[in-house]
Amino acid sequence: MRRTLSRFSLRTRLLLLTTGLLLAGLTLVSAVVSDRLERYQLDQLDGRLRSFTTLISRASAAVPSEVDPVTAYPERLEPALDLFGVPYLVHLDAEGTIARDIHSSRLDKANLPPLVDLGAIPADGTPVTLRAADGRERWRAAARTMPGAGGTVVAATPLTELDATITRLRATSLTSGAVLLVLLSGLGWFALGRGLRPLRRIEHTAAAIADGDLTRRVPDIAAPSTEIGHLAASLNTMLGQLERAFADRAASEARMRTFVSDVSHELRTPLFGIKGSVELYRMGALPERADVEETMHRIDREATRLATLTNGLLLLARLDEAPEGQxxxxxxxxxxxxxxxxxxxxxxxxxxxxxxxxxxxxxxxxxxxxxxxxxxxxxxxxxxxxxxxxxxxxxxxxxxxxxxxxxxxxxxxxxxxxxxxxxxxxxxxxxxxxxxxxxxxxxxxxxxxxxxxxxxxxxxxxxxxxxxxxxxxxxxxxxxxxxxxxxx
Incomplete structure (x- = not known):
């Protein structure tokens, strides 16, 4: 993965990184919002279910035992179901079978929760989530005991609207997030291009220096307090040192060439004098003793100069290497x-x-x-x-x-x-x-x-x-x- 990313430009890598972070942030926000909305709606439904089952449970204690509070007044209870938002009400006897039930006329019996699931609901008012008999819809149900009529009363409501709301929210979040991601990615591409422009100018400066123009410097492309400003200042300091180093090296090489030339000249002069005098002697051009003595004096003088020069060079070399030791x-x-x-x-x-x-x-x-x-x-x-x-x-x-x-x-x-x-x-x-x-x-x-x-x-x-x-x-x-x- 790292090798693949390294093939892209810095601008592309930064855009991919920011886009990935933005996508993760949008996904997280969408998940949190949808979860909180679902939890809020479930809390509202659970409150209605608990209130309705408590009301039915208390009503069963106030009416005669032979009267079933679930079906005693159907003409009054069915509108109450729609009013409370609890379209399905069931009376389970002590064996867990349906003794009486009533549901809103808008419901299809095929979509009601199965009896086995209704009987497994705890009778303490705790809401639970059930599946419809056909398995396509979800239901929310709560149960309470009925002291007067015996058995338990179960109030249930489908979660169709809740699930539809959450689905619409997620679709909206997905669509708006995708549009926002595209827009921000486009803006990010241009913003990164503008932000990386100083680096391109640094790159051009480095290329000019690589071509031999050591006088080039990075221009003032950002405030000194910023990272780019610090980088430009550090690079200019380094470039100044490099220019001085190259100039010092060139000057040192020039001095070395001059030094070698001067040493060669200074050594050659006495050596040529000595060699010329010896050649004159060999050729017999010094017949008189006075001529020989004069020539020997010249050889001695040149040899002395040569020794003085050699000793001076040796002393300078020693002083350069270990001055204190001399x-x-x-x-x-x-x-x-x-x-x-x-x-x-x-x-x-x-x-x-x-x-x-x-x-x-x-x-x-x-x-x-x-x-x-x-x-x-x-x-x-x-x-x-x-x-x-x-x-x-x-x-x-x-x-x-x-x-x-x-x-x-x-x-x-x-x-x-x-x-x-x-x-x-x-x-x-x-x-x-x-x-x-x-x-x-x-x-x-x-x-x-x-x-x-x-x-x-x-x-x-x-x-x-x-x-x-x-x-x-x-x-x-x-x-x-x-x-x-x-x-x-």
């Missing part, structure tokens, strides 16, 4: 790193003005106690200082600030160089990204991994590296870390 934490103060960074930068460019201040350039350096891996943080600061030295002209002032801001330890490296555009600032922490790809690679070049490594190491410590810059306004890199008393 750290050996201990209490320390960022002022130590700031002071060493100042000396390193001065050694790189003695002409460059270098200032050591508090955060934001206000006041002297402040304490910045952290629980961290000093060698890893030194690598972060070295990358930040090296970035300032590499991307600003010689002699450009640099400020190194250290202290506590907003309950966080801070070390910042700010320069007064050319700064960066918003697009460059948004990508400066990407792996292998260079703001100037035409710049010649030096011996200490890390292949565009320095800032990516710096941010990964900072985040492994529970902190971050942020950038504030604008074109022509310099750049400020901020290393923020949890304070010592907040470190877990």
């Amino acid at each position: 750290l050996d934490r201990a209490p320390m103060d960022l002022r130590t790193l700031a002071d060493d960074a100042r000396h390193d930068l001065r050694a790189l460019d003695p002409s460059r003005p270098i200032e050591l201040t508090g955060p934001g350039g206000s006041g002297p350096p402040g304490p910045a106690q952290v629980h961290a891996d000093e060698s890893r943080l030194r690598q972060v600061v070295t990358n930040l200082v090296g970035n300032a030295a590499t991307h600003t002209p010689a002699g450009t002032p640099v400020r190194i600030g250290v202290g506590t801001v907003d309950n966080r330890a801070l070390l910042e490296v700010a320069d007064e160089g050319p700064g960066m555009t918003a697009e460059q600032a948004g990508r400066v922490f990407d792996r292998f990204y260079r703001t100037d790809r035409s710049r010649n690679r030096s011996d200490g070049d890390n292949g565009g991994l320095g800032l990516a490594i710096a941010r990964s190491l900072a985040r492994a410590h529970g902190g971050d590296v942020e950038l504030e810059t604008a074109l022509g306004e310099g750049a400020r890199f901020r290393l923020t870390l949890p304070l010592l008393d907040q470190a877990v």
